[in-house]
Amino acid sequence: KAGVTQTPRYLIKTRGQQVTLSCSPISGHRSVSWYQQTPGQGLQFLFEYFSETQRNKGNFPGRFSGRQFSNSRSEMNVSTLELGDSALYLCASSPGTPKETQYFGPGTRLLVL
Amino acid sequence: GQSLEQPSEVTAVEGAIVQINCTYQTSGFYGLSWYQQHDGGAPTFLSYNALDGLEETGRFSSFLSRSDSYGYLLLQELQMKDSASYFCAVPTGFQKLVFGTGTRLLVSP
Numbered sequence: 270k271a272g273v274t275q276t277p278r279y280l281i282k283t284r285g286q287q288v289t290l291s292c293s294p295i296s297g298h299r300s301v302s303w304y305q306q307t308p309g310q311g312l313q314f315l316f317e318y319f320s321e322t323q324r325n326k327g328n329f330p331g332r333f334s335g336r337q338f339s340n341s342r343s344e345m346n347v348s349t350l351e352l353g354d355s356a357l358y359l360c361a362s363s364p365g366t367p368k369e370t371q372y373f374g375p376g377t378r379l380l381v382l
Numbered sequence: 383g384q385s386l387e388q389p390s391e392v393t394a395v396e397g398a399i400v401q402i403n404c405t406y407q408t409s410g411f412y413g414l415s416w417y418q419q420h421d422g423g424a425p426t427f428l429s430y431n432a433l434d435g436l437e438e439t440g441r442f443s444s445f446l447s448r449s450d451s452y453g454y455l456l457l458q459e460l461q462m463k464d465s466a467s468y469f470c471a472v473p474t475g476f477q478k479l480v481f482g483t484g485t486r487l488l489v490s491p
Contacts (some may be wrong), residue, residue, distance in 0.1 A: 273424075302477045312425070312481040313467065325476040359424060363477055370415075371479060373424040 271296065273362050273374035281380045286350040290377045294341050294362030300345040302371060303335060306357040315358075315379045320341055321367050347379075384408040386402045386482030391415050393488045402455045402485045404470035412473050414446050414453040420466045422471075428455065428468075435443050457487070 274293045282288050294301050302325075303315040313329040318337035336346040341362075348353055357378050362370035386406040394400040404414065415433035417425040431437050431446035431453060443456040457464055469484040 300477045302479070304479075311483055312471075314478045314480065316478045319476070325478045327478070335477075361425075361477075361479075369413045369477075370430065371477060373417075373426065375424050380434070 273360060273372055275358075275360055275374040275376060275377050278375065279378050279380075281382065282350050283382050284352060287346060288350060288379060289344055289346045290358055290360075290379075292343045292345075292360035292362075292374060294343070294360075295372055297362050298362035298364055298372075299341055300363045300365035301337055301341065302361045302363075303343070303345050304359045304361065305329075306359060306376070307355075312359075315345065346349055350381045352381050355379060384472060384474065384480045386472065386480065387468060388468075388482045388485045390483070391486045391488065393490065394461060395490050396460055398460050399456065399458045400460060400476045400487065402451045402457075402468050402470075402487070404455075404482050406453070406470070406472060406482070407450050408451075408472050408474070408480065410474060411448065412475075414444070415471045415473065415479070416442075416444055416455045417471060418466050419469065419484075425469065460489050462489050462491070 276291045300319045302317040306312045317325040321337045332348045342357045357376045361373045361378045363369045363371045415430045416428040419425045429444040441458045446453040471479040
């Protein structure tokens with residue numbers, strides 16, 4: 270099976286802009302989770318979608334949003350970018366039942382100038 | 383809230399054995415996972431302990447003690463390719479993983 274794919278892999282934006290990142294899960298997986306990884310804060314959970322519904326949300330401001338499509342592909346959006354949003358954004362997929370292993374994509378590295 | 387503490391860095395030589403510890407404070411504990419992440423790469427799943435005791439997968443083993451809120455990852459016969467960051471993590475329902483602070487393992491010849 271093909272792994273989790275994320276596009277784009279690298280992105281440079283300026284403060285105030287918005288950005289949309291995409292994630293395609295492993296075929297058959299219905300759950301997609303998003304994480305932010307920074308040197309200072311480590312790996313932090315953003316949100317999780319299952320069958321187009323957000324089931325869980327981390328402690329991030331409303332500028333961070335996401336959605337999932339009927340084919341399980343997911344997008345996350347960050348509006349009004351801040352310098353502190355520079356990070357590696359990872360998505361992970363799993364079949365969707367609790368406690369299952371999550372499979373991570375290669376991530377999108379976002380740099381905000 | 384949840385918190386998982388790990389040593390920031392561990393160094394070892396090829397062929398040696400190294401143990402990476404993880405102490406946690408969580409509510410609704412289901413089990414402890416371990417992930418490996420090479421620089422610039424994605425976290426990859428290594429192991430999951432739902433019950434107390436040792437789980438062995440090749441050169442890697444993971445241990446959990448729920449009564450002590452403690453676990454560790456044991457890497458044997460270290461190889462240069464094992465140089466990476468290692469994270470413990472706990473699932474907290476609906477695919478949310480709370481990750482530890484991460485341990486950078488440096489393996490030298």
